[in-house]
Amino acid sequence: MSQPESTSQDILPAWVDSTHISGMLRGIERESLRMQSSGFLSQADHPKALGSALTHPHITTDYSEALMEFITPPKDSIGKALDYLKDIHAVVHRQLENDEKLWPLSMPCMLDDQEENIRLAQYGTSNVGRFKTLYRHGLGVRYGRRMQTISGVHYNLSFPDHFFEALQHAETDEQLKALSLQDYRSHRYFGLIRNFIRLTPLVMFVVGASPSVCKCFMTGREHHLLPLLKGTLYLPYATALRMGRFGYQNSAQKQLGIHYNNLSGYLDGLQKAVHTPYAPFSSLGLNDAQGQPIQINDHVLQIENEYYSLVRPKQVPQEGETPSEALQKRGVGYVELRAVDVNPYDPVGIDENTAGFLEVLALYCLLQDSPDLLDDEQEIIEQNQAEVVNRGRAPNASIAENGKAYPIEEWCSRYLTAMQPLSALLDSAYATHLYRDALAVMQSRVDEVDETLSAKMIEDTLKQGGTWSFGSYMAQQHAGAYEQHPLSAETQAYFAEAAQVSLQRQQELEQDTSISFEQYLTHFR
Template structure:
C-alpha cells in the first residue's frame, strides 16, 4: 500500500494521536570570535570539556567552530531550554570572546586564519583531524567555517507497529520503518526549498569570505564596500558558492530504499577520484586525507536531509543504518536565526515537525536522477532568488509559482497541525503555521528580507551588523548566570569528558595505519 492513505487510516482507526510527541533534537554551530571580531585563534576552552568525548559541547570543522548538541525531547520547549543552557554555560566560561550569530562567517582572513579542529592523540581523534585536513585540500577551509542548525527528528516509536499493521505490510517492522523514513526524505527533497524561503538568513556575504577564492566574487552584486549579495537571495549558505565540487555534483545517491542509499553512498566512499589522488594520502609521512576516494567518509556527502542511526564507537554510519535501520532524520538546511540569541525558536521547531510528519503521511513516489536534479535546481533557485516576484519552480515537470506551491504545502500541513494541537493548550502548531503563511503573503517579512532592510536602514556592512547583533546576544548571556544545578551538571560533564578522552588515548593499541585499515574494512 502506498502512503496516500496513511493519515486516513490513522484517523479511521482513531490512532491519529500517535503522531504526537516525536523526539526533537538540535545541533547548532557557532563561530567563536575574539573581542576584536576576528575568528578565535585560541584552543577550544578546556573548561568546556573535551571536544572528542563531550556529548553536548564539541567542535565542527574548526577549533573555533563550536557545535552544541541537545538531547532529543518530545517537547520542543525542553530542547530549546537545553540549548539555551548550553549557551549560558559556554558564555560563563568564554574569556573575552563571543559567538557569531550568523551562518556566513565574518572576521576571517583567508584559509590559513581558520584553525582545523584538534581532538587529541587517540586514533579516532587523529582520524577526525585528518578528515578535516582532507576537506581543506578538497574544498578549502573557508567553506567549512559556515555555520548552520541541524534539526533532528524521530517519528514517535509507538506509531510504527500500528502503521505497519494498518497498512498490512509484509516487511519486518524495522524494514517498514526505514522504508517509511525514506518516503519522508523523498518528500522533503521535493518540498525542502520551503525551508530556505521561510527561514533563510544569509542573503549577504562579507567580502573577506572570498579572500582564498576571489574568482567566486563575480557571481554576486556589491551591496557596499565590504558586502556582496543577491537582491532576492534567501540562503546563500545553501547555494552553490563553491562547496559542491564537480565530483559531488555528479554523485547519484539512491534515496528510493535503505539498501540503495547505503550501497550508493558506500560506492562513493570506495571509488578513487583522480584529482584527490594528486593530493596523496601521506606526504613526507604525514596524512593529508583519509583516502583518495570521491568521499573520504559518509559525512563528506552534502545533503539537505540525512537518514540517521545512532552509531556505536568507531562504527561506520552506513553500517549502523544497514544493521539497525533508520532511527531518525537530520534536516540540515536551516540557517542560524541571527535575531535569536540561540539561533532558533520553538515556533520554528514546531513548523518543521509538522512539515516532516506531512512528508511522512503523503504519497512519495520513487525519485529518478532527473527528479533529483530538478529538486536541486529548485533549491538553488530559491537560495539565490527566492523572494523574486512571481518566481517559478518545477513541480511534477510543470512550472508553478513559488507562492502557489508554498500555499499547497501549508494547506497539506493543516490537518497535521490540528492533530498535534488536539487537547493541547494554545494551538501552538496552528500558530506556527499561521506565522509562516504571513511570510508567503509578504516576502518582506522573511528573515532574509529583514536583514537586507536593516543593512540599508542602518547603512552597515554585513560584518558590522553581524558583529553588533552578536555582541548584543553576548551581553544578554553575560548579564545572567546559569543556575547552580545546571552549572554543576555541565561542569561534571566537562570533567568526565576529559577523563574519557584520556582513557581512549591510553587504550589505543593499533598504529594509525592499522586503525584506519580496520575502520574502513568493517562489514
C-alpha cells in the same frame, strides 16, 4: 509529487489522532563560530573549562577549532529542547575568554587572506582524535577551508514505534504489511526524506537566512555576487546562499547516484563512494613531501560523514560502529533535517516557530504519498532550489512541478494550507497552539516577502553598515541574553562534571598506545 488538495482527509487518515504521535522526540544541533572582539575568526584553543571536544556529549567542535557545535539530547517537547539549547549557550558564554563572542550568522565572520588561519579542530593525541583532525585536513585540501566555516542548524526528529505499527496496520499493500517493524519504519522514513527533498525550496524560502556574505568569504573564488556595501556581497533576491553553490557543495558527490528510494540502495551508494578512488583527489596525493598524511584516502568520500545532504536517515551508532553499520543493523531511527540556516535574530539560532514548522512539515512528508525520486525529478528539484537560493524573493520567482511553473508564493501557500490539519493534530497532542502559530508565521512570510528573515537581514545589514557590523551587533545582543539566562545550580554542576569526565575520557584514549597512528591509518585505508 501529487498535488495536495487542502482537504484534511487527503493527508491525514481519519483514524490518526493525537495519541499516535505522543512519544515524538526531537533534538537540535547548532553550529557557531567563535569570533574575536576584532571581528576576525578566533585563533584560540577550544576553552579547556568546557572539557574535551572529542568526548563531550553536548559541546564539541565541527570543522575548525573555532567552530563550536552544541547538541541537545532527545526531548519530548520543543520547549524542553530549546531550553536545553539555551542552557548550553549560557554555559559556553561564561567560559569564552578574551571577550570572544558567538557569531550569530550562518555565513562566517571575518576571515583573513591566509586559509591556514582557519585552524583545524584539534582532538588530542589519541588515534581517534588524530584521525578526526586528518579528516578535516582532507576536507580543506579537497574543497578549501573557507567553505567549512559555514554554520547551520540540524533538527533531529523521530516518531514513536506505535505510530509506525498503526500505519503499517492500515496499509493495503500485502508486501508492506509483511515487513518487520524495523524495515517498515525505514521504508516510511525514506518516504519522509524524499518528500522533504521535494519541499526544501519551501524551507529555504521561509527560514532561509543567508542572503549576503562578508567579501572575505569569496577570496580567490569566481562568483556572480554583487556589492551591497563595502565589504559585503549579496544577490538582491537571495534567501539562503549557504544552500547554493557557494555553500557546502561537493561536485564529486553529484556523480555518486546516491538515491533515497530505499535503505539498501542508499547504503550501497554510500559504501561505493567510500571505496571508490576519485582522480582529482588522487592527484592531491595521500601524504605531503615529509611523508605526513594530508587526507584519509583518495576516495570520493574519505568517510561517510563527508556525504553532504539536505536530510539524512540516522541511527544511533554503538561503540565502534559506522553510521552505515548502525542503519544496516537497526534501520532508520530518526531523520536529521539539515537545510536550516541559523536564525541571526534568535540567541540560540532557532526559535519555536521554525521548530514547530519543521515538525509539521516532517509529519506531512511522512503521511503524504512519496513516489521514488528519480534523476529527472531530482534535476527539477535542484533547479527549484537554485531559484529559491538565488532569487526566491524576486516578484517573478517560480517553482516547477509536474510539468508546470507556479509563482513561488502560490506554491508555498498551497503546501502550508495542506499542512493545517497536521498542525491541529500536533497542537492537540501537546495541548498548545505553537504549531498553528508557527504555520501562521510562515504564511505571513509568504504573503509579505519583506517579512522573510532574508529580507530583514538585508535591511538590517544596510542599517548597521555591513555584514560584520550587523553580525557584531546581534552577537552583542545575544551575549546579553546568555548572561540573563538563569542556570540552576544543578545544571551548572552537571556541565562542570561533564567537562571533567570528558577530559578524563580523552586522557584514557590517549593512554592506549597499543598501535601507532600510522598502523591505525593503514588499517583504515
